[in-house]
Amino acid sequence: MDRVFGIDLGTTNSLIAYLGDDGPQVVADAASGSPLLPSVASFLPSGEILVGSAAKLRAAEAPLETIASVKRFMGLGMGDVKPEDRGCYPFAADSGPVVRFAIHGREYTPPEISALFLRELKLRAEKALGEEVKRVVITVPAYFNDSQRQATRDAGRLAGLEVLRLVNEPTAASLAYGLDKHHDGLIAVYDLGGGTFDISILRIHDGIFEVIATNGDTRLGGDDMDRALAAQVLQPGEDDPHLVRAALIAAERTKVALTDNEYAALELIAAGAKREHTFTRAEFEQFIRPVVERTLAPCRQALADAGLEAKQIDEVVLVGGATRVPLVRRAVQELFGRTPHTELDPDQVVALGAGVQAGVLSGRRKDMLLLDVVPLSLGIETVGGVMERIIDRNTTIPTAARQLFTTFMDNQTAVDFTVYQGERELVQDNRKLAYFILRGLEPQPAGLPRLEVTFLVDANGILNVTARDLRSGHEHSIDVKPSYGLTDEQVESMLEASFDHAVADVAARLLIEARNEGDGILRATRKALDQATDEERGLIEAAMARLETAMRTTDHNRIRDLVDELNQASMSLAQRIMDHSIKEALEHRRVDEVVS
Amino acid sequence: MLPLPADADHYTVFGIPRQLRLDQQELSRRYYELSRLLHPDRHGTASAVARDASMRNTAALTRAHRTLRDPVSRALYWLELHGEKLGSDNRVPPPLAALVFEVQEKLEELREASAKSRPALTSEIENVLGELEARRDELDQRMEANFLKWDEAIAQPTPLLADLKSILAERAYLSTLIRDVKATLAGDTAVARPHATR
Numbered sequence: 097m098d099r100v101f102g103i104d105l106g107t108t109n110s111l112i113a114y115l116g117d118d119g120p121q122v123v124a125d126a127a128s129g130s131p132l133l134p135s136v137a138s139f140l141p142s143g144e145i146l147v148g149s150a151a152k153l154r155a156a157e158a159p160l161e162t163i164a165s166v167k168r169f170m171g172l173g174m175g176d177v178k179p180e181d182r183g184c185y186p187f188a189a190d191s192g193p194v195v196r197f198a199i200h201g202r203e204y205t206p207p208e209i210s211a212l213f214l215r216e217l218k219l220r221a222e223k224a225l226g227e228e229v230k231r232v233v234i235t236v237p238a239y240f241n242d243s244q245r246q247a248t249r250d251a252g253r254l255a256g257l258e259v260l261r262l263v264n265e266p267t268a269a270s271l272a273y274g275l276d277k278h279h280d281g282l283i284a285v286y287d288l289g290g291g292t293f294d295i296s297i298l299r300i301h302d303g304i305f306e307v308i309a310t311n312g313d314t315r316l317g318g319d320d321m322d323r324a325l326a327a328q329v330l331q332p333g334e335d336d337p338h339l340v341r342a343a344l345i346a347a348e349r350t351k352v353a354l355t356d357n358e359y360a361a362l363e364l365i366a367a368g369a370k371r372e373h374t375f376t377r378a379e380f381e382q383f384i385r386p387v388v389e390r391t392l393a394p395c396r397q398a399l400a401d402a403g404l405e406a407k408q409i410d411e412v413v414l415v416g417g418a419t420r421v422p423l424v425r426r427a428v429q430e431l432f433g434r435t436p437h438t439e440l441d442p443d444q445v446v447a448l449g450a451g452v453q454a455g456v457l458s459g460r461r462k463d464m465l466l467l468d469v470v471p472l473s474l475g476i477e478t479v480g481g482v483m484e485r486i487i488d489r490n491t492t493i494p495t496a497a498r499q500l501f502t503t504f505m506d507n508q509t510a511v512d513f514t515v516y517q518g519e520r521e522l523v524q525d526n527r528k529l530a531y532f533i534l535r536g537l538e539p540q541p542a543g544l545p546r547l548e549v550t551f552l553v554d555a556n557g558i559l560n561v562t563a564r565d566l567r568s569g570h571e572h573s574i575d576v577k578p579s580y581g582l583t584d585e586q587v588e589s590m591l592e593a594s595f596d597h598a599v600a601d602v603a604a605r606l607l608i609e610a611r612n613e614g615d616g617i618l619r620a621t622r623k624a625l626d627q628a629t630d631e632e633r634g635l636i637e638a639a640m641a642r643l644e645t646a647m648r649t650t651d652h653n654r655i656r657d658l659v660d661e662l663n664q665a666s667m668s669l670a671q672r673i674m675d676h677s678i679k680e681a682l683e684h685r686r687v688d689e690v691v692s
Numbered sequence: 693m694l695p696l697p698a699d700a701d702h703y704t705v706f707g708i709p710r711q712l713r714l715d716q717q718e719l720s721r722r723y724y725e726l727s728r729l730l731h732p733d734r735h736g737t738a739s740a741v742a743r744d745a746s747m748r749n750t751a752a753l754t755r756a757h758r759t760l761r762d763p764v765s766r767a768l769y770w771l772e773l774h775g776e777k778l779g780s781d782n783r784v785p786p787p788l789a790a791l792v793f794e795v796q797e798k799l800e801e802l803r804e805a806s807a808k809s810r811p812a813l814t815s816e817i818e819n820v821l822g823e824l825e826a827r828r829d830e831l832d833q834r835m836e837a838n839f840l841k842w843d844e845a846i847a848q849p850t851p852l853l854a855d856l857k858s859i860l861a862e863r864a865y866l867s868t869l870i871r872d873v874k875a876t877l878a879g880d881t882a883v884a885r886p887h888a889t890r
Contacts, residue, residue, distance in 0.1 A: 100736070260736055304724055457736035465728055491758060494732065496751035554747055555732040617739045663741045670742045 099225075100260060100458040101232045102268070102450025103217055105210060105248065107167040107290035107317060108417065110135050111447035112217040114225075115455030120272060120448040123221045132443060133220070137212050138162040139199040147216045156366065159341035160186040161199055165319060168291045169195040169206040170251075171244030173580050178315070180323070183335045184344075193580055207251040207582065214255035230612055231258045233457060235450050236557075237292040238264035239312030239471045241517050242529050243580040245558050250587050258612060260457050262556040265289070266296035267307055267468055268449030269415040272440060275300055281410035284398075286428050286436070287446075288391060289416035291317040295395045297402045297409070306467040309401035309490045311394035316387065318418030322347040324383040329364050329371050342366030354380050355420050381423045388427050395431060401490050412436040417443050467492050470553050476513050477523045483516055486551050496552040500566075507539035511547060515559065533575040534563050547572060610652040613659050614643055621666050628669050639665040702756035702769060712770055712839040716761060723757045763836055767860055770842075774853055778861050785862040791827070795820055795869060799876055814877060821873050828866045835859050 102120075104111045109132040113122045122131040128149065138151035139161050146154060155162040163185065169177065173193045188198035196203045218229045236248050245262055252259035266285035275283055280301050287294040294312035298305055325347035330340070346364050353360035354377045364371045399406055412428060414436045419425065428436050440448065455461040469490045475483040476499070486497045501511050512533045518526030537545055546566040553559055563572035618640060628636060643658040703710045706722060728734065730753060735746040759769050771777055784792050798820060802813045835856070842852050 261733070301724065304727070453733075456733055459737065465731055465733060467727060467731070492754040494747045494751040495754045495758075496748070497755070552748070552751055555750075613740075616737060620737065620739050620742075659740075663739050666739065667741055670739060671745075 098230065098458070099227065100454035101221060101229050102263075102447060102452070102454040103214060103232050103234045104265070104268075104447035104450055105167065105213065105234050105236075105251070106135055106446070107165050107292060107319070108135060109133060109290075109443060110213045110217060111444060112221050112229075113444075113447040113451030113454075114221070115451050115458075115460055119274075120451035120455075122444050122447050122451070123217075123224050125220060126223060131447070133213060133216055134164075135166065135210075135213050136162060136164045137166075137209050139202075141200055143200075145212065147212050156338070156342050156345055159184065159337045163197055163199075163204075163209050165291055166206045166209045168315065168319075170210065171241065171247035171580055172206075183337060184340055194582060205582065207247050207254055207587075210248070210251035211254035214251060214257060218255060218257065229257070231260050231458075233261040233263050233450055233454050234259055235265045235268050235446050236262050237287075237289070237312060237314055238266050238294040238296050238307075238310040238468075239292070239314050240557070241314075241472055241527060242557070242559050243527075243578070244314065245556060246578075247582070249556070249558070250582055253587060256608070258609070261453065262558070263450060263453050263466070264294070264296065264307070264310070264468055264471075264557075265446045266294045266310070266413075266415060267298065267305065267466060268453055269413055269445045270296075270298055270300075270305055270449065271452040271464070271466065272445045272449035273413055273437060275411060275413075282404065282408060283411045283413060284395075284409045284432060285413045285415060286391070286395070286419065287312075287415035288418040288424060289317050290418070291315070291319050293317060293391050293394065295391070295398045297398050297404065303463045304465045304467060306492070307469045307490075309398040310469055310471050311398040311401070312471070313390065313394060316390055318348075318351070318416070318421075319344075320387045321351055321384045321418065321421065324387060325351060325362070325375070325380065328375070328383065329362055329373055336367050339364075339367040339369060350375060351380070351421070355422065377422070384421070384423065388421075388423055391424075392427065392431060406432050409434070413445075414438050415442055415445050468555070468557070469493060470495065470557055472517045473519055474529075474551060474553070474559060475516055475523075475526075477516065481522050481524055483518070483521060483523045483526055487553060489519065491553075493553050493557055494555050496550055499549050499551070501534070501547040501549055501563075502543050502545050503537065503540070504542055506542050508542065509537045509539060510535045511537065511545075513549070515551070515561070528579045529559065530561075530579060531577040532561055533577075534572055535575065536573065549574075606652040607650055607655075610655040610659070611647055614647045614655050617659055617662055618643065621662060624666070624669060624673055627673060628666075632666075632669050635665045636662070636669065700752065701773065702759050705752050705756040706760065710773070711843050712767065713836075713843055714760060714766070719757070719761060723753070723761075726753055763832065763839075764860070764863065767835060767856060771853070771857060771860065776853055776857060778857065778864060785858070785865055788862060788865060791820075791824070792865075792869065795824070795873060799873065802876065817873060817877060821870065821877070824866060824870050824873065828863060828870065831859055831863045831866070835863075 099114055102113045111122050111131050111133065113120050124131045125133070133148045134152040136148065136151040136155060138146040138154040138158060140146065151162055152164070155164060168181070172195050174187065174195055177187070177195060186197050186199055188196035188203050194205050196205055221229050232252065234248055234252055236245055240248070248262060249259050266287045269285050269287065270283055283298045283300060285296045285298065292312065292314050293316040294310065296307055296310040298307050322344050326340070326343035330343050334340070343364050346362050350360045350362040354375065359374055359376045361372060361374045409432050412432045412434055414425070414428065419442050425436065452461065452464070453466060456464050456466070470487060470493050471489060473485050473489045474487040475485040478484040486499060487495060501513065503511060510533055512531065514531045515529045516523045516526040517529050520526050534547055547563055548566050549561060549563045551559060551561055561574060561576065563574050564570065565572050621636060621640060625633065625636065639658070639662040643655070643662050646654045646658050706719070727750065730746055730750045732743060732746045732750060735743050738746070759765050768778070798813065798817050802810070802817060805813050838855065842856060845852050
């Protein structure tokens with residue numbers, strides 16, 4: 097069976113891991129020996145793109161050709177960009193619904209830049225292990241909204257990877273610690289990364305990791321500490337990109353030094369300026385206290401949502417480089433009244449957990465299961481701009497909810513609605529996700545059509561919407577206009593214009609994807625074939641033969657069609673196997689046991 | 693695995709008979725057991741059809757669990773199963789009238805109170821809040837005590853359904869009131885007035 101890999105696509109660093117025989121392993125870079133790939137890309141005038149450490153080294157020298165912390169912009173539109181970020185990045189002038197950077201006459205979106213890191217990690221693991229990296233899980237902050245998740249999935253696709261699952265970072269971290277081995281209990285995961293903050297409360301029960309509440313801030317992290325410190329050596333109004341970038345880099349170094357030392361110097365040499373200042377840890381803590389305090393409100397909210405008091409938490413896990421800061425550790429310890437776990441490297445713990453979850457998905461770990469939640473409520477707009485909640489935050493995923501729609505005018509042939517995400521009462525205060533239109537209704541008197549719309553949040557935390565006409569029972573087509581993010585067509589055209597010279601040919605990539613899918617279903621079907629009836633076997637074998645023949649050609653459309661055909665042919669068999677396994681598990685239980 | 697029928701009710705999803713009285717622990721145990729079987733992570737490398745069915749069935753399962761595990765949401769669902777639902781009017785349930793009047797008056801006073809008289813008023817309202825919460829707990833107990841009675845009377849449901857409905861209506865009103873009182877105490881003046889239910 098092909099291995100599945102786990103990737104931590106971080107604001108500051110990215111890592112790749114897998115589940116080995118002795119547990120999760122991160123893959124180190126052969127040259128440097130470090131598993132951390134700095135999430136930085138630098139674009140040279142020659143067209144060459146530096147990724148990782150080399151790009152990071154160029155950041156001070158060429159700040160407007162170098163993109164760091166791109167995760168802050170995943171799934172955002174230009175309107176979401178904070179003023180303090182505007183000066184530091186080469187934003188394209190006309191970018192609207194999707195943030196774009198303009199460098200040397202080309203435009204790049206955050207998913208395209210993230211794809212550079214993913215591709216680098218893919219190559220690294222392929223070199224180290226001598227096998228192809230195709231299927232991955234990628235971690236995201238638990239508090240990422242729908243568009244940020246979609247953007248992450250787009251990045252995977254642009255890197256030529258099949259993203260089997262998006263996993264929430266704090267949840268992944270709890271897997272890495274293997275806390276289920278000790279005992280059942282309640283865990284809090286406090287995750288302060290470079291640019292995002294998450295808090296998750298989990299219940300562990302017989303190998304099941306059940307998230308009961310999550311909260312956070314997708315725009316809060318160690319970067320904010322750097323900014324607070326850098327502000328001390330910059331004059332108000334100083335916004336020269338070279339100077340600002342250099343100050344941030346120097347501040348980060350000072351922050352790290354202050355973890356183990358009582359005082360440290362900040363030396364700033366850039367844009368003709370030379371400044372030096374020594375800070376004590378106490379001073380530093382005073383500057384960053386507001387940042388640390390901002391993390392406490394989400395913690396309290398998550399506890400309240402879980403219906404728990406801080407003292408009921410059995411274990412606390414720290415994740416993210418910024419949790420090395422002593423003030424952060426003290427604040428967490430004070431809140432929960434217990435010493436947090438710090439045994440695993442906070443920079444690696446998410447990747448290690450992603451490796452474990454990759455093992456769960458590939459079937460290598462059968463004793464564990466992760467039940468995650470949707471971080472933000474989903475709703476639609478009703479009269480007066482009020483948000484009507486359809487799915488509450490902290491609902492276990494996958495989950496679905498149905499809503500009935502009808503017409504309010506005679507002979508109306510289309511119905512539309514807009515989906516929002518957030519906790520506020522009015523839609524205008526929440527994030528608009530997408531506008532949906534149901535077209536092609538039969539002209540009927542007002543109120544007569546009965547359209548059932550299903551809102552399904554999948555295991556990745558991504559919304560899927562389908563509609564059904566309750567009278568005819570037919571699936572109804574639905575047009576989606578997302579407010580942010582890229583459409584499928586845009587991703588396709590990016591693949592076409594891909595700046596990856598290794599696999600420049602889209603057709604080649606689509607062919608690889610189709611063949612991978614074909615391989616997968618052929619393998620799964622072969623395994624199940626001995627349970628088929630004679631009648632099914634004939635149909636299935638014929639479909640398999642056709643697919644195998646097509647896979648030797650280069651026609652990816654035909655391969656996809658035949659994959660669908662084989663899926664159809666094996667549907668009844670797949671259902672029977674599933675029914676059988678459920679029945680077997682339930683047979684030992686009497687129905688009346690459940691009813692007292 | 694094929695998706696469950698779109699109209700499968702929550703009890704069918706769990707494979708248990710329709711009853712108001714459920715053993716919560718047993719329900720959770722079964723929820724975990726079914727999750728282990730159905731969850732998409734268990735079918736990560738299966739065919740697209742099986743993966744999609746796994747996702748839809750798990751979605752139905754989590755929805756059913758969320759509804760059935762809590763006695764109040766289960767009772768509301770019970771009404772729905774019997775073609776009933778709580779009205780959307782804002783009328784004060786008669787048993788609550790006196791209490792609601794008192795709360796509204798106190799909140800009104802608090803809004804207009806001077807800084808000096810605030811602490812005394814606040815502690816008065818906190819007392820009333822305690823009363824409201826006690827009343828809600830009492831309703832919950834009454835409801836759960838009646839579950840058995842209602843279960844046994846499925847054959848002639850009309851008067852008992854009306855009984856259940858009035859308890860739930862009173863409870864819904866109380867919950868909104870409690871939320872608004874708390875919001876007012878927390879200083880959130882933007883919150884809706886106490887008698888506005890949603």
